[in-house]
Amino acid sequence: MDKELDSLLDKYRHMQGNTIAILQGVQNLYQYLPEKALLRVSEYNNIPLSDIYGVATFYSQFKFKKPGKFQIKVCHGTACHINNAVRISEIIEEELEIKPGDTTADGKFSLDEVACLGCCSLAPVIMINEQVYGNLDDKKLRKVLKSY
Numbered sequence: 001m002d003k004e005l006d007s008l009l010d011k012y013r014h015m016q017g018n019t020i021a022i023l024q025g026v027q028n029l030y031q032y033l034p035e036k037a038l039l040r041v042s043e044y045n046n047i048p049l050s051d052i053y054g055v056a057t058f059y060s061q062f063k064f065k066k067p068g069k070f071q072i073k074v075c076h077g078t079a080c081h082i083n084n085a086v087r088i089s090e091i092i093e094e095e096l097e098i099k100p101g102d103t104t105a106d107g108k109f110s111l112d113e114v115a116c117l118g119c120c121s122l123a124p125v126i127m128i129n130e131q132v133y134g135n136l137d138d139k140k141l142r143k144v145l146k147s148y
């Protein structure tokens with residue numbers, strides 16, 4: 001593993017009860033929690049791997065799969081939900097053949113369902129990386145996906 005991980009682990013080495021902070025740091029480094037990194041955390045800080053997984057699986061913020069090059073977030077907040085967010089998710093799942101939480105086999109796209117993205121007046125809304133797409137209907141959504 002790399003130097004950045006080791007310096008993160010050094011920072012927390014003598015502090016007890018910082019498993020969540022360590023995991024957040026690991027996820028910031030890799031955008032998910034690679035198994036090799038969790039093994040390193042376990043060895044370096046003398047925390048049983050089972051305890052680390054116990055914490056990591058409890059919190060939905062932690063990801064165990066490498067995200068795609070293009071990370072799609074479909075808003076399922078209230079405004080988007082009443083404006084057809086379920087259909088938006090279905091179309092993306094059909095087009096990319098993945099479910100929320102998954103990444104396409106080629107590593108190009110990953111899909112997540114999230115709460116309000118903060119632009120409810122544009123509902124239904126998705127984000128692809130940092131780009132927001134709103135007022136989506138079937139046709140507009142398919143066009144957006146094709147553009148990637």
Ligand code: FES
Pocket residue numbers: 075076077078079080081115116117118119120121123125
């Ligand atoms: S509910 Fe979707 S952006 Fe707010």
